[in-house]
Amino acid sequence: MAASLGRAVAGLLTRLQTSATTAQTLLPSSSCSQNIPSCLWKLGRLNHVAIAVPDLEKALCLYKDVLGAQVSEAVALPEHGVYTVFVELGNTKLELLHPLGEESPIASFLQKNKTGGMHHICIELNLGNGDCKRKKQVAVRQKKAPPPVLSKTSGLT
Numbered sequence: 094m095a096a097s098l099g100r101a102v103a104g105l106l107t108r109l110q111t112s113a114t115t116a117q118t119l120l121p122s123s124s125c126s127q128n129i130p131s132c133l134w135k136l137g138r139l140n141h142v143a144i145a146v147p148d149l150e151k152a153l154c155l156y157k158d159v160l161g162a163q164v165s166e167a168v169a170l171p172e173h174g175v176y177t178v179f180v181e182l183g184n185t186k187l188e189l190l191h192p193l194g195e196e197s198p199i200a201s202f203l204q205k206n207k208t209g210g211m212h213h214i215c216i217e218l219n220l221g222n223g224d225c226k227r228k229k230q231v232a233v234r235q236k237k238a239p240p241p242v243l244s245k246t247s248g249l250t
Contacts, residue, residue: 174192177190
């Protein structure tokens with residue numbers, strides 16, 4: 094067991110070092126940012142984390158009845174092909190997504206990720222217009238299939 098734990102830690106350290114190198118190459122050098130206005134846009138707060146769930150009723154029961162969270166009613170959004178439920182966390186929200194029909198983008202996501210998982214995060218941006226007061230929400234999606242959010246012990250698989 095200690096050997097497998099050691100391999101896991103070594104693998105994690107390798108991934109962290111690779112991520113740090115990638116982040117450094119993505120950071121603009123001072124010469125690149127000299128001609129960019131200082132108030133073009135700024136990251137704001139985390140608005141929500143969206144989680145695709147294969148069974149909306151079970152997910153509602155987990156967050157509302159087991160974890161005691163404040164949970165909204167399910168709302169159908171046909172223009173996006175989803176049902177949404179918001180779970181209030183105080184400083185942000187979780188958005189539970191469930192397919193509304195077989196053509197839903199969440200249905201195709203769940204075909205690849207049978208147990209569900211993180212679909213996207215939404216961060217507010219303060220868009221510069223001289224005073225940086227305009228806000229916009231942007232969704233950031235993962236490129237790879239995420240690991241499942243809920244474990245088999247939770248009964249939601």
